[in-house]
Amino acid sequence: MPADASIHLFLLLWALGVLLISGVASALAGRWSERTSVVLGIAGAGMACLAGLAAAVAGLTARATGTIMLPWRIPYGAFSLGLDSLSAFFLIPLFLLSGLAAVFASGYFRPWNERNPGRFWLFYNLLVASMALVVLARNGVLFLVAWEAMSLASFFLVTFDDRAADAREAGWIYLVATHVGTAFLIAVFILLGRESGSQEFSAYAVPAGSAGALFLLGLLGFGTKAGLFPLHVWLPEAHPAAPSPVSAVMSGVMIKTGIYGIVRMLAVMGAVPGWCAWLVLAIGAVSGVLGVLFALAQHDLKRLLAYHSVENVGIITLGLGLGMLGVHYGIPAVAALGFAGGLLHVLNHALFKGLLFLGAGAVAHATGTRDIERLGGLLKRMPWTGAAFLAGAVAICGLPPFNGFASEFLIYVGAFRTLLANGGLALGGLVAVVALALIGGLAAACFAKAFGIVFQGEPRSPAAAAAHEVPRSLVAPMLVLAALCLAIGLGAGAVVRALDPAVAQLAGPIVMSDAPRGIFPIALGTVLALLVALTLALAWIRRRLLAGRSVRAAVTWDCGYAAPTASMQYTATGFAQPLTNGAWAILQPHVEARLPQGVFPVSASFESHAPDVARANLYDPLFRRLAVGLGWFRWLQQGQVHWYVLYIVVVLMVLLAWALVS
Amino acid sequence: MSGVIEIILIFLILANLILLGASRLRNAIRIVAWQGLVLGLMPLLAHRDGLVWAAILLGAGSAGIKGFVFPALLNRALRETQASREIEPFVGYVLSLLAGVGVLALSVWFGSRLPLPWPPASNLLVPAGMFTVWTGLFLIVTRRKAITQVLGYVVLENGIFTLGMVLVEAMPLLVELGVLLDIFVAVFVMGIIVFNINREFDHIDSDQLAALKEGGP
Numbered sequence: 001m002p003a004d005a006s007i008h009l010f011l012l013l014w015a016l017g018v019l020l021i022s023g024v025a026s027a028l029a030g031r032w033s034e035r036t037s038v039v040l041g042i043a044g045a046g047m048a049c050l051a052g053l054a055a056a057v058a059g060l061t062a063r064a065t066g067t068i069m070l071p072w073r074i075p076y077g078a079f080s081l082g083l084d085s086l087s088a089f090f091l092i093p094l095f096l097l098s099g100l101a102a103v104f105a106s107g108y109f110r111p112w113n114e115r116n117p118g119r120f121w122l123f124y125n126l127l128v129a130s131m132a133l134v135v136l137a138r139n140g141v142l143f144l145v146a147w148e149a150m151s152l153a154s155f156f157l158v159t160f161d162d163r164a165a166d167a168r169e170a171g172w173i174y175l176v177a178t179h180v181g182t183a184f185l186i187a188v189f190i191l192l193g194r195e196s197g198s199q200e201f202s203a204y205a206v207p208a209g210s211a212g213a214l215f216l217l218g219l220l221g222f223g224t225k226a227g228l229f230p231l232h233v234w235l236p237e238a239h240p241a242a243p244s245p246v247s248a249v250m251s252g253v254m255i256k257t258g259i260y261g262i263v264r265m266l267a268v269m270g271a272v273p274g275w276c277a278w279l280v281l282a283i284g285a286v287s288g289v290l291g292v293l294f295a296l297a298q299h300d301l302k303r304l305l306a307y308h309s310v311e312n313v314g315i316i317t318l319g320l321g322l323g324m325l326g327v328h329y330g331i332p333a334v335a336a337l338g339f340a341g342g343l344l345h346v347l348n349h350a351l352f353k354g355l356l357f358l359g360a361g362a363v364a365h366a367t368g369t370r371d372i373e374r375l376g377g378l379l380k381r382m383p384w385t386g387a388a389f390l391a392g393a394v395a396i397c398g399l400p401p402f403n404g405f406a407s408e409f410l411i412y413v414g415a416f417r418t419l420l421a422n423g424g425l426a427l428g429g430l431v432a433v434v435a436l437a438l439i440g441g442l443a444a445a446c447f448a449k450a451f452g453i454v455f456q457g458e459p460r461s462p463a464a465a466a467a468h469e470v471p472r473s474l475v476a477p478m479l480v481l482a483a484l485c486l487a488i489g490l491g492a493g494a495v496v497r498a499l500d501p502a503v504a505q506l507a508g509p510i511v512m513s514d515a516p517r518g519i520f521p522i523a524l525g526t527v528l529a530l531l532v533a534l535t536l537a538l539a540w541i542r543r544r545l546l547a548g549r550s551v552r553a554a555v556t557w558d559c560g561y562a563a564p565t566a567s568m569q570y571t572a573t574g575f576a577q578p579l580t581n582g583a584w585a586i587l588q589p590h591v592e593a594r595l596p597q598g599v600f601p602v603s604a605s606f607e608s609h610a611p612d613v614a615r616a617n618l619y620d621p622l623f624r625r626l627a628v629g630l631g632w633f634r635w636l637q638q639g640q641v642h643w644y645v646l647y648i649v650v651v652l653m654v655l656l657a658w659a660l661v662s
Numbered sequence: 663m664s665g666v667i668e669i670i671l672i673f674l675i676l677a678n679l680i681l682l683g684a685s686r687l688r689n690a691i692r693i694v695a696w697q698g699l700v701l702g703l704m705p706l707l708a709h710r711d712g713l714v715w716a717a718i719l720l721g722a723g724s725a726g727i728k729g730f731v732f733p734a735l736l737n738r739a740l741r742e743t744q745a746s747r748e749i750e751p752f753v754g755y756v757l758s759l760l761a762g763v764g765v766l767a768l769s770v771w772f773g774s775r776l777p778l779p780w781p782p783a784s785n786l787l788v789p790a791g792m793f794t795v796w797t798g799l800f801l802i803v804t805r806r807k808a809i810t811q812v813l814g815y816v817v818l819e820n821g822i823f824t825l826g827m828v829l830v831e832a833m834p835l836l837v838e839l840g841v842l843l844d845i846f847v848a849v850f851v852m853g854i855i856v857f858n859i860n861r862e863f864d865h866i867d868s869d870q871l872a873a874l875k876e877g878g879p
């Protein structure tokens with residue numbers, strides 16, 4: 001029974017107001033009191049996220065819908081907000097992760113040294129508020145304003161560490177990418193509103209015959225924000241450069257506003273041509289596989305995680321594509337399963353990727369480096385961080401009993417359903433199954449590498465050896481996220497049921513057939529029972545094997561050497577080499593190796609970099625040509641006021657004469 | 663009434679021509695000040711429904727600012743920068759005058775073709791206003807010194823003000839006040855910047871500021 005959402009919307013508006021006011025207050029206080037500034041910022045973010053989370057959860061479970069509309073003096077604009085199941089669903093991870101990351105940030109930046117905390121909290125709270133506004137907006141102009149505010153706030157957060165040259169460069173790449181995306185979106189909104197002359201979502205109409213082209217434009221615009229291949233180039237630059245809590249929010253939540261845009265566009269436009277569904281499916285598969293392949297080749301922990309965002313957005317898109325195919329071919333079960341899997345993965349990815357980025361931040365906080373090759377043995381030194389990171393790693397690989405399994409499982413079930421249908425649809429299912437399997441396997445390999453090299457073995461540098469567990473304000477958010485990952489994995493059935501109304505908005509008014517819902521407890525119960533049995537069996541075998549032998553503890557991976565050193569361990573690159581070698585043609589890594597020579601080699605070195613293929617082969621040449629082409633107009637740029645005014649005068653004169661003569 | 667307006671407009675045109683031929687900065691400042699002062703009378707005369715408080719306010723304000731405040735600011739800048747009193751144009755005075763006459767003819771032609779919502783108080787109003795606008799722009803483009811450029815902006819505003827008289831009923835007072843405020847801020851800021859540029863570089867030739875620009879060939 002749909003309920004009225006005015007109380008929820010009121011609470012959400014209050015949260016937006018608190019975020020704005022606390023952000024500005026924190027910025028003002030930042031000049032004279034660091035402590036006041038931090039307290040104001042964190043208090044505002046905390047209160048607003050709690051209120052927003054409560055409103056979103058209540059709105060989703062009560063299936064509340066409603067709109068608020070206030071007049072606005074901007075042409076075509078109106079301050080028109082709406083809450084429905086889709087919006088409420090996207091708001092949940094948004095407020096949850098933003099709140100937890102804010103707690104993390106309060107400890108992460110201490111000591112602030114010469115950084116102004118007011119600058120961080122202003123943009124952080126603005127980012128959270130604008131993301132929420134994007135999800136709530138029901139007017140094209142308001143949506144674009146919120147979208148732009150979100151992009152700018154995140155730009156200032158990416159460049160928060162503005163003394164680092166790479167942070168500044170990453171900021172520019174991000175700024176260019178996000179504005180190119182926004183340009184497509186403006187076109188979409190103008191075209192949608194042209195027929196009715198109104199920018200209200202409810203008044204939008206698709207011009208006859210152009211649904212496919214419109215969807216494509218939207219996919220380009222929203223896909224840039226979501227980080228779909230090959231529009232993902234800003235992700236591996238911006239995420240490592242940003243402070244870790246910001247990376248967590250950007251990767252966990254902000255790129256999901258791109259997914260939200262695609263989903264909202266589907267809901268507003270209604271039917272789209274079949275080829276759009278195929279395109280979405282294909283892009284999802286390509287993003288997923290390439291994302292994880294690139295992740296394998298990285299040795300910067302946060303860059304690795306950034307490529308995993310490309311992969312997971314690919315999985316989400318794969319689910320959406322499957323759902324769209326189900327709608328197009330009129331098979332409700334496939335549609336419902338695909339959309340449910342995609343949407344659930346939005347929530348799941350927010351949780352485990354947020355957790356992993358916070359974990360990477362904790363590692364960087366403790367050791368001062370993100371280079372995997374310089375870490376090692378951290379599990380003994382940072383047990384809580386290590387345990388939380390492990391939970392996130394298991395979840396992102398889609399292994400039970402964590403949450404990643406639940407959403408990927410839904411997509412798998414939907415994909416296998418298509419095999420029952422004949423004709424083209426089965427091909428889509430096949431693509432999805434193969435892609436998912438490949439992604440899952442490679443992701444497991446990648447996190448075996450990441451966790452194994454960073455947390456196990458022996459430290460590879462003095463910084464890693466001297467690491468200590470991070471303060472409680474950093475550990476607590478990670479543990480909460482890990483617990484949530486587990487809880488959603490175990491209670492997946494209930495979560496999927498709560499998702500029903502949001503799925504119905506996309507898949508049409510169908511009830512998800514009982515079979516997949518019933519499958520959950522059975523499958524999960526079986527898997528858990530198997531897992532417990534397997535663990536017990538292994539423990540028993542271990543006991544049997546060790547019985548009556550002497551047990552001795554030694555350093556990890558000492559390989560029987562008399563005097564092992566840390567450099568004898570596997571490196572991250574070495575660990576991933578069998579897999580990256582197989583994908584040599586795609587990754588195109590630069591390798592500089594001086595192999596050991598002779599019987600007693602004196603020195604040897606090995607270096608490898610995997611530059612982004614899309615950037616190296618598509619964007620860099622494109623922008624170089626563009627720069628050369630635009631260079632022809634340099635002579636106009638004299639740098640003298642006289643000339644600029646002359647240009648204006650000439651243009652004015654010509655226009656006036658033209659208007660009067662014709 | 664229209665006789666007085668026409669006298670004012672003719673004065674406006676003559677002032678523009680003198681300005682184009684003027685070689686002394688102090689003279690140019692004085693001419694622009696007179697132009698602004700006399701223009702302040704226009705709203706009182708152009709308004710058909712007799713005197714309105716708004717029109718009086720606008721006229722007095724504009725005359726006060728352009729006739730006394732601007733010249734004082736500019737003279738101060740001139741004194742403190744100790745710039746040479748020559749105008750130093752890119753385009754010579756004779757050529758400037760010839761161009762001015764050409765533009766005047768063009769303005770008359772434009773004025774005869776420009777569709778207006780209602781007949782203006784005088785047939786000269788549109789050509790004179792337009793000529794003043796072009797003169798201002800011409801001064802900005804062809805004069806070397808930053809102070810002459812400021813003068814150009816003020817003349818430009820005088821032109822806009824004159825054209826506004828045509829539309830005095832359609833153009834809200836607020837718009838005119840806004841333009842005046844813009845110019846006021848511009849002159850104020852420029853006065854300060856000119857002073858600072860002079861202190862840093864020992865000259866106020868705006869064409870040499872090109873040395874500051876980033877990159878480029």
